[in-house]
Amino acid sequence: MKRRTVLLGGAGALAAGALILRPSDQGVSHNQYFSDLNDLLKRSGPGRPVMLIDLNRMNHNIDALVDSVGPDKTYRIVVKSLPSVELVEHVMNRASTNALMLFHQPFINIVAEMIPQADVLIGKPMPVAAAATFYRKYQESSNHAFDPSKQLQWLIDAPERLAQYQQLARQLGIQIRVNLEIDVGLHRGGLPDISALPPILEVIQNDPKHLVLGGFMGYEPHLTGMEATLEHEEVKSVLSIYRGFVENARNAGVDVNQLTLNGAGSHTLRIYERDNTMNDLSAGSGVVKPLDFDTFHLTDNKPALFIGTPILKRYDSLQVPVMPLAGKLLSTWDPNRERLYYVYGGFWKAHIVSPSGVPDALFHSTNQEPVSTSHSVDLKVDDYMFLRPTQSEFVMLQFGDLLIVKDSDIVDRWPVFQETG
Ligand SMILES: Cc1ncc(COP(=O)(O)O)c(C=O)c1O
The missing domain is CATH 3.20.20.10 (Alanine racemase)
Structure with a gap:
């Protein structure tokens, strides 16, 4: 076989492999449950990250x-x-x-x-x-x-x-x-x-x-x-x-x-x-069933604890400083990185649950965390994203009062423990 044919064949196989391995669009915007929570927080939330309990x-x-x-x-x-x-x-x-x-x-x-x-x-x-x-x-x-x-x-x-x-x-x-x-x-x-x-x-x-x-x-x-x-x-x-x-x-x-x-x-x-x-x-x-508690004997329990955090910024294409081409290549390869949001705070012991299908962050920030999504996720600045804490004990102390939510209303605010002396 000629060298050129081998090279072409190899390149073709690589391209086919790449196509098969290319991630599909996983992004899904808020369902009714999170859409209601989003409306609630936009209406009555304090405009910063909050910890919610579904009563x-x-x-x-x-x-x-x-x-x-x-x-x-x-x-x-x-x-x-x-x-x-x-x-x-x-x-x-x-x-x-x-x-x-x-x-x-x-x-x-x-x-x-x-x-x-x-x-x-x-x-x-x-x-x-x-x-x-x-x-x-x-x-x-x-x-x-x-x-x-x-x-x-x-x-x-x-x-x-x-x-x-x-x-x-x-x-x-x-x-x-x-x-x-x-x-x-x-x-x-x-x-x-x-x-x-x-x-x-x-x-x-x-x-x-x-x-x-x-x-x-x-x-x-x-x-x-x-x-x-x-x-x-x-x-x-x-x-x-x-x-x-x-x-x-x-x-x-x-x-x-x-x-x-x-x-x-x-x-x-x-x-x-x-x-x-x-x-x-x-x-x-x-x-309250944080993420690490999705285990066998707790299948009847429901996730009741969420962080809600406002979106501060939105780009309709992936922006990477210094290397714009890298951003282009990455979002062409992975449709889940087509859009880029920045949310208020971040890097908690928690994972985003809504929108869903969000890939790992390219870097973390406790101040403004980047969240990339596909174009299927169409949230606006001031909308909220929702995360499920992996555990409750430490994370629950990081947001001030717990917001107690019942049937699309904040019905109570419960202070968390504060250490003294
Ligand atoms: C002695 C002891 N009992 C019970 C628990 C169970 O706590 P949880 O139900 O929050 O997992 C723990 C958790 O660390 C523990 O250390």
């Missing part, structure tokens, strides 16, 4: 979680995933529960002050200095309706930490309720196996003036993604380790019926509908 969807999610927990167990709200007093109170009322799980020292004082009926379990072991700070601020506060000796359980993961908390209790002349973190397979700390329990129980039982056992906490998010049921080997293993700790405590004379036997999270809570090993199941994120 109807959230209520649906709360009901689904409560259904899974069932009447015989306690539903415990994971507050770090829903960081607003009003939001937590809404979930408490709707779910008829006072049980909260907290993860951040300042929020423990806020809850003690503002939600004094709460029953609080701390979700991670904290330096004893955090506990000391809590008791100091609690003493300084004017509202003592919250009784820490009955309503607060500190999480203890090791004998050394127990000794520190015992020392603090002695110093302050108080009784501290401790909940023991147990490793049910996650290997993120806690008592590694039941042989670690007796010496810890002994310390607690020998000092009832200062220490009382509140229960166990065995978190198992490693079950996520296994589509696990009670028959799954990993679930069986989690539950058998858990039962081992409970039996051991019972044999040591502990009244286990009084204990908080906590476990689960949004991803896994549903697994235990027909199991009674744990009597206290936690979930937070599933209430």
